[in-house]
Amino acid sequence: MSTLEIKNLHVSVTTEAGDKEILRGVDLVIKSGETHAIMGPNGSGKSTLAYSIAGHPKYKITSGSVTLDGADALEMRVDERAKAGLFLAMQYPVEVPGVSVTNFLRTAATAIRGEAPKVRTWVGEVKEAMAALNMDPNFAERSVNEGFSGGEKKRHEILQLELLKPKFAILDETDSGLDVDALRIVSEGVNRIKGSSDLGIMLITHYTRILRYIKPDFVHVFAAGRIVEEGGPELADKLEEKGYAEYITA
Amino acid sequence: MSLPTNYLAPSGREEPWRFTPLNRLAGLLDTSVELASTNSLYASALPAGVSIEIKKSSDLGPISSTTDEATLRVRQAAQEVTHVVIAENAEVSERIVLKRNTADGQPEATRVLETAEANSHSTLIIENAGNAILAEDIEFSLATGSTLNLICLQEWGPKTVHLGRQHAVIGKDATFNSTVVTIGGSVVRLLPTVEYSGPGSSAELSGLYFATDGQHLEHRMHVDHNVPNAKSRVNYKGALAGDKARTVWIGDVYIRAAAEGTDTYELNRNLLLTDGARADSVPNLEIETGEIVGAGHASTTGRFDDEQLFYLESRGIPADVARRLVIRGFFQEIVSKIKDEVIEERLMVQIDGELEKVVS
Ligand SMILES: Nc1ncnc2c1ncn2[C@@H]1O[C@H](COP(=O)(O)OP(=O)(O)OP(=O)(O)O)[C@@H](O)[C@H]1O
Numbered sequence: 001m002s003t004l005e006i007k008n009l010h011v012s013v014t015t016e017a018g019d020k021e022i023l024r025g026v027d028l029v030i031k032s033g034e035t036h037a038i039m040g041p042n043g044s045g046k047s048t049l050a051y052s053i054a055g056h057p058k059y060k061i062t063s064g065s066v067t068l069d070g071a072d073a074l075e076m077r078v079d080e081r082a083k084a085g086l087f088l089a090m091q092y093p094v095e096v097p098g099v100s101v102t103n104f105l106r107t108a109a110t111a112i113r114g115e116a117p118k119v120r121t122w123v124g125e126v127k128e129a130m131a132a133l134n135m136d137p138n139f140a141e142r143s144v145n146e147g148f149s150g151g152e153k154k155r156h157e158i159l160q161l162e163l164l165k166p167k168f169a170i171l172d173e174t175d176s177g178l179d180v181d182a183l184r185i186v187s188e189g190v191n192r193i194k195g196s197s198d199l200g201i202m203l204i205t206h207y208t209r210i211l212r213y214i215k216p217d218f219v220h221v222f223a224a225g226r227i228v229e230e231g232g233p234e235l236a237d238k239l240e241e242k243g244y245a246e247y248i249t250a
Numbered sequence: 251m252s253l254p255t256n257y258l259a260p261s262g263r264e265e266p267w268r269f270t271p272l273n274r275l276a277g278l279l280d281t282s283v284e285l286a287s288t289n290s291l292y293a294s295a296l297p298a299g300v301s302i303e304i305k306k307s308s309d310l311g312p313i314s315s316t317t318d319e320a321t322l323r324v325r326q327a328a329q330e331v332t333h334v335v336i337a338e339n340a341e342v343s344e345r346i347v348l349k350r351n352t353a354d355g356q357p358e359a360t361r362v363l364e365t366a367e368a369n370s371h372s373t374l375i376i377e378n379a380g381n382a383i384l385a386e387d388i389e390f391s392l393a394t395g396s397t398l399n400l401i402c403l404q405e406w407g408p409k410t411v412h413l414g415r416q417h418a419v420i421g422k423d424a425t426f427n428s429t430v431v432t433i434g435g436s437v438v439r440l441l442p443t444v445e446y447s448g449p450g451s452s453a454e455l456s457g458l459y460f461a462t463d464g465q466h467l468e469h470r471m472h473v474d475h476n477v478p479n480a481k482s483r484v485n486y487k488g489a490l491a492g493d494k495a496r497t498v499w500i501g502d503v504y505i506r507a508a509a510e511g512t513d514t515y516e517l518n519r520n521l522l523l524t525d526g527a528r529a530d531s532v533p534n535l536e537i538e539t540g541e542i543v544g545a546g547h548a549s550t551t552g553r554f555d556d557e558q559l560f561y562l563e564s565r566g567i568p569a570d571v572a573r574r575l576v577i578r579g580f581f582q583e584i585v586s587k588i589k590d591e592v593i594e595e596r597l598m599v600q601i602d603g604e605l606e607k608v609v610s
C-alpha cells in the first residue's frame with residue numbers, strides 16, 4: 001500500500017511580467033488502488049499540477065510538499081521520481097525524432113527496473129501490450145510520437161504505463177482526442193493495469209464519458225489553482241449538467 | 251604543372267576563406283611550404299569489377315575546373331593520381347573500401363579520380379583516420395546510368411588539418427549519393443560539390459559533423475544545376491559542444507538558365523549543446539530560370555529541446571542517457587544512410603564520447 005500526498009502546493013511559472021502563481025494551495029491524498037478524477041475549467045492549473053509532480057523544470061514550487069510514502073518527491077530528479085513509481089501520461093506527448101519506440105521503451109524499462117529486460121521475454125511483452133491496445137506492430141520501429149495521430153500518442157502513453165508499472169499514474173486528458181473505440185480500448189488497458197497492480201490514479205479529464213469506463217472513487221473540482229470541491233462519482237454528473245459557473249465566481 | 255599565375259594565397263578577406271582560421275592550416279596554402287605528392291588512400295582488397303591504378307598526373311588530368319586555392323595547390327603538387335575505375339555495367343554489391351591512416355603529419359597533396367563507367371552500380375567508403383596535414387582533390391566521374399554511393403568518414407586524430415574537395419560530375423540518368431561524416435580533426439574544410447553533364451541526373455548530399463572544443467569543421471556545398479531535369483537534395487546536420495567549437499556550412503545552389511525542370515532542396519540543421527560554440531549556416535540559392543519543379547532551402551540552429559529531455563527523463567531515463575538518445579536520434583537519419591551496422595555503431599559511440607567530454 002502506497003500513498004501519494006500533496007500538501008498545500010503552490011507553484012509559479014516565470015513570465016516576462018514576472019512570476020505568476022498558478023497553483024494556490026493544492027491538497028490531495030491518493031492511495032494505491034484509488035482513482036481520483038480531477039475536473040476543472042481550461043487554464044485552472046490541472047496540467048500544472050501534473051507536471052509539477054513529475055518535476056518539469058518550467059514550474060517553480062514556492063511552497064508545500066509532494067511525498068511518496070513519506071519520501072520527498074520534490075527533492076528527487078525527474079528520472080528518480082519515475083523510478084520511485086510516478087508516471088505522467090502527458091496531455092501533449094513529445095516527439096523525439098530518430099529515437100525508435102523499441103529503443104525508447106527498452107531504455108526506459110531498463111532504467112525503471114534497474115536491469116535490462118531479458119531480450120526473449122521483453123519482445124513478447126511489448127508485442128502483447130501493443131496488441132492489447134490495438135497498436136500496429138509497425139509503431140515499434142517508428143520514432144517516438146513522431147507523426148503519430150493524437151489518439152495514437154495517447155495509446156503510446158498507456159503502452160508505457162503498462163510496461164513501466166508505476167505505483168501512481170497521472171493521466172492528463174488521456175481521453176481527449178480518442179475516438180469511441182479507442183477510448184474503450186485505452187480505458188480497458190488502464191483497468192487491466194489497475195486490476196493487476198493496485199495502481200493509484202489521478203485522472204484529469206473534461207468529460208464524464210471516460211468515467212463510465214474508469215470508475216472514480218473520488219471526484220475533485222479544480223478551479224483557479226486549487227481543489228474547490230470534492231465528492232463521489234455523482235459530482236461528475238452534476239458538473240456535466242451545470243458546468244463550473246458556481247466555482248469560478250471571483 | 252605550375253600554379254596558375256593568378257594564384258595568391260588567401261588573406262582571409264575572400265568570401266570562401268572568411269570563416270577559415272588561416273593561421274591553423276599548417277602551411278597547406280603557403281607557397282613557401284612544399285607539399286609532398288602522396289597516394290595515401292589504399293585498398294586492402296578490391297571487389298570484382300573495380301580496379302585501382304596509380305597514374306601520372308600529366309597523363310590523367312582533372313575533369314573539372316576550380317578556383318579553390320587548396321585544390322589548385324594539390325593540382326600543382328600532385329605528380330600522380332589514384333585512379334579508381336568501376337567497369338561498365340558492373341554491379342558491385344560488395345563495398346569498395348579505401349583507407350588512409352597517416353601519422354607523419356607532413357604536408358601532403360593527394361589527387362584521386364573515381365570513374366564510374368556507364369550503368370555501373372557501386373558503393374565507395376573512404377575512411378580517414380590518423381593525424382594528417384592533407385590537401386586533397388577527389389573527383390567523381392559518373393557516366394550515363396551509373397550509380398555511385400560515397401561514404402566519406404573523417405574520424406581524424408586531433409591534430410589533423412584537412413582541406414578537401416569532393417567534386418562529382420554526374421552524367422545522364424546517373425545518381426550520386428554522398429554521405430560525409432566529420433567528427434575528428436583540428437581544422438577540416440571540405441567542398442562537397444556537384445555539377446551535371448546530362449539530364450535526368452541526380453545528387454543526394456548528406457552529412458553530419460560534430461565539433462567540440464576548438465575544432466573548426468567547415469563544409470561548403472556547391473551544386474551547379476547546369477542541365478535540364480536534374481535533381482539535388484542536400485541534408486547536413488551538425489552538433490557543437492564546448493569552448494570555441496566552430497562549424498561552418500555553406501550551401502550554394504545555382505540553377506542556370508539552361509536548367510529547366512530542376513528539382514532542388516537543401517537543409518542544414520545545427521544543435522548547439524553548450525555555450526561558447528558557434529555555428530554559421532549560409533544557404534544560398536540563385537535562380538536564372540523560373541521553369542523549375544521546385545527549389546527550396548531551410549537552415550536552423552537551436553539548442554537541446556528541453557521538452558524532449560523531460561519526456562525521456564519522466565520515463566526514468568537518466569539525464570545523460572536521455573541526452574545521448576536525443577543526439578543519436580538527431581543524427582540517425584544521416585547515419586542510417588551508411589547501411590553498415592559496424593560503422594554506424596562506431597560513429598554513434600564516437601558521438602556519445604564527444605558529448606560526454608563536454609556535457610556533464
Ligand atoms: N509561461 C507562462 N506564462 C504565462 N502563463 C502561463 C505560462 N505557462 C502556463 N501559464 C498559464 O497557467 C495556467 C494553467 O495552465 P494549465 O496548462 O495547467 O491549465 P489546465 O487546467 O491544464 O488547462 P486545460 O484544461 O486547457 O488543459 C493557464 O492559464 C496558462 O496560460
Ligand SMILES: [Mg+2]
Pocket residue numbers: 046047048091172173
Ligand atoms: Mg491541461
